[in-house]
Structure formats: structure tokens, C-alpha cells
Amino acid sequence: MTATIIDGKAFAADVRARVTQKVAALKEDHGLVPGLAVVLVGEDPASQVYVRNKGKQTVECGMNSFEHKLDVETPEADLLALIDKLNADEAVHGILVQLPLPKHIDEAKVINAITPAKDVDGFHISNVGLLATGQKSMVPCTPLGCLMMLRDHHGSLSGLNAVVVGRSNIVGKPMAQLLLKDSCTVTIAHSRTKDLAEVCRGADILVAAVGRPEMITGDMVKPGATVIDVGINRIPAPEKGEGKSRLVGDVDFASASAVAGAITPVPGGVGPMTIACLLANTLTACCRKHGLPEPE
Numbered sequence: 001m002t003a004t005i006i007d008g009k010a011f012a013a014d015v016r017a018r019v020t021q022k023v024a025a026l027k028e029d030h031g032l033v034p035g036l037a038v039v040l041v042g043e044d045p046a047s048q049v050y051v052r053n054k055g056k057q058t059v060e061c062g063m064n065s066f067e068h069k070l071d072v073e074t075p076e077a078d079l080l081a082l083i084d085k086l087n088a089d090e091a092v093h094g095i096l097v098q099l100p101l102p103k104h105i106d107e108a109k110v111i112n113a114i115t116p117a118k119d120v121d122g123f124h125i126s127n128v129g130l131l132a133t134g135q136k137s138m139v140p141c142t143p144l145g146c147l148m149m150l151r152d153h154h155g156s157l158s159g160l161n162a163v164v165v166g167r168s169n170i171v172g173k174p175m176a177q178l179l180l181k182d183s184c185t186v187t188i189a190h191s192r193t194k195d196l197a198e199v200c201r202g203a204d205i206l207v208a209a210v211g212r213p214e215m216i217t218g219d220m221v222k223p224g225a226t227v228i229d230v231g232i233n234r235i236p237a238p239e240k241g242e243g244k245s246r247l248v249g250d251v252d253f254a255s256a257s258a259v260a261g262a263i264t265p266v267p268g269g270v271g272p273m274t275i276a277c278l279l280a281n282t283l284t285a286c287c288r289k290h291g292l293p294e295p296e
């Protein structure tokens with residue numbers, strides 16, 4: 001069997017086109033322009049790339065992008081003061097603090113300082129609680145992107161066995177909550193899980209969010225299953241030349257795609273959907289703030 005490739009890049013382009021259309025209508029009908037503020041502390045190269053892409057795509061959708069780049073030594077109090085300012089800023093509908101933060105800053109304190117209605121990453125404790133209790137919340141972008149692709153591929157997810165490998169607050173746990181909300185039977189696996197391969201083989205939907213290059217192999221995949229690879233790992237690629245590298249997921253694409261029914265590639269799968277969902281969340285935040293119907 002050769003799996004259907006779930007094209008996250010094309011899917012994300014669709015989502016962005018819909019957001020762009022709705023942003024234009026918001027401007028036309030209500031004179032409103034959604035605004036996203038992205039805060040980056042320090043000069044981590046990967047984070048810089050993410051922030052640049054987020055800013056670029058925000059503007060391309062017709063929204064305002066406000067970038068705040070702070071020195072790596074910035075005291076926590078200064079970052080909290082900036083967040084207060086952004087919370088109060090009427091032009092800002094979404095606030096995203098790029099993680100990870102430098103060690104001297106308390107990440108949870110910073111995230112929980114963001115007004116929940118502007119927390120477009122969905123990491124604030126209120127949004128986590130709202131999601132867990134099935135109430136309207138801001139949903140974390142990466143799992144939301146995965147869910148959209150799964151719904152598109154399967155239609156209803158009701159009754160399917162889903163296994164999420166990874167239990168982080170930003171991917172694994174919210175992914176499991178979303179699948180549960182869509183009536184999957186959900187198992188969360190992690191580094192202490194016994195016989196991971198056997199657990200994975202029970203999955204109709206297998207989501208890998210581990211951070212270990214190509215760890216999920218074809219023998220761990222149930223024939224016909226849908227595999228969502230969240231992992232983004234840079235590994236050496238001497239075949240491309242000295243010092244070169246390439247991106248791979250947490251799934252061994254070659255062996256898994258021979259068994260799975262459908263699979264997301266890396267790159268071009270979950271990654272592009274994450275930013276598209278961030279833009280969609282910013283639009284949603286703007287609509288909610290002004291009491292307008294939410295985009296679908």
C-alpha cells in the first residue's frame with residue numbers, strides 16, 4: 001500500500017485564502033483590521049525564521065503585524081510590562097510570545113499574563129481549562145491544524161482509535177483534548193509508555209509529537225491508518241555536502257508511508273498549517289472582540 005499524502009502546504013494556502021477574504025470583508029463592512037503582535041526574546045535562529053514567516057504571512061492576509069524583538073538579557077519585568085501594553089492596545093487582537101524564552105524568564109508567568117482573549121496560541125491556563133471542559137476557547141495552532149486536516153480527510157472522527165505520542169502542553173495534550181472532543185477513543189503515549197509499538201499499532205489515527213527524528217517506523221503503523229507527523233527535526237545530510245542538513249519528522253516517512261492509508265510529509269505537512277491557524281485565530285479573536293460572527 002502507498003499512502004495518500006496529506007498536502008499541508010496546499011491546505012494551509014486554502015486556509016490563508018479564506019482568512020484573507022474575511023479580513024477584507026471585515027475592513028470593508030466594519031472598518032476593522034485584525035492585528036497580531038509577536039514578541040521574540042533573544043536571537044535563536046529557528047525562532048527568528050518562525051517570527052519572520054509569521055509577520056510576512058500576517059501582512060499578506062491583510063492584517064497588521066507588530067513585531068517586538070527584545071534583547072536576550074531583557075528582564076522578566078520588562079517583558080511583562082510589554083505584555084500589559086499589548087493587552088491594552090486596541091489595535092492588537094492577538095499576542096504571541098515566541099517560545100522558548102531565555103532561562104531567566106518564567107514561561108508560565110509570561111503566558112498567563114496575556115489576556116486570554118488575545119492568547120492566539122491558546123496556552124493561557126484559562127484557554128487550557130476551557131478546551132478541557134469543552135467550552136469556547138482559543139485552540140493551540142499546531143493541534144488545530146492537525147485536527148483540520150484529519151476532519152478533511154475522514155469527515156467524522158467519531159469512534160476512531162487515536163494515539164498521540166507526546167504529552168507536551170503545546171502539542172500532545174491539546175491534540176488529545178481535540179480528538180476526544182471529536183469523539184475519538186484517545187490514548188496518550190510518552191517516554192514511559194510500555195510497548196509503544198503495540199500501542200501505536202492500535203491507532204486508526206496516529207499523531208507523532210515526540211521530537212525524535214524518524215522514531216515512528218512502518219512496523220508501528222496499523223495498515224490503512226492516518227499518520228500525522230508533527231515533528232520538525234534537523235539532521236545532518238552529508239549527501240548534500242559538508243555541514244549541510246535536512247528536515248525530517250518524528251515518523252520514518254519511507255517505511256510508514258508504505259503501510260499507512262494517509263500521511264503528512266515533513267516538510268509540507270503540519271508546519272504550514274500551524275501559521276495558517278495562527279492567522280485564523282487572530283481573525284477569530286478580532287471578531288469575538290467586536291461581537292461579530294466567528295469565521296468557520
Ligand code: NDP
Nearest residue numbers: 142166167168171190191209210211230231232270271274
Ligand atoms: P516536547 O519535547 O515538549 O515533548 C516531547 C514528548 O515526547 C514528551 O511528552 C516525551 O515524553 C515524549 N517522548 C520523548 N521520547 C519518547 C520516546 N522515546 N517514546 C515515547 N515518547 C517520547 O516536544 P513538543 O511537543 O514541543 O514537540 C514535539 C515535536 O513537534 C518536535 O519535533 C517539535 O519540533 C515539533 N513541533 C512542531 C510544530 C509545528 O508547527 N509543526 C510546533 C511545535 C512542535 P515525556 O513527557 O515522558 O518526557
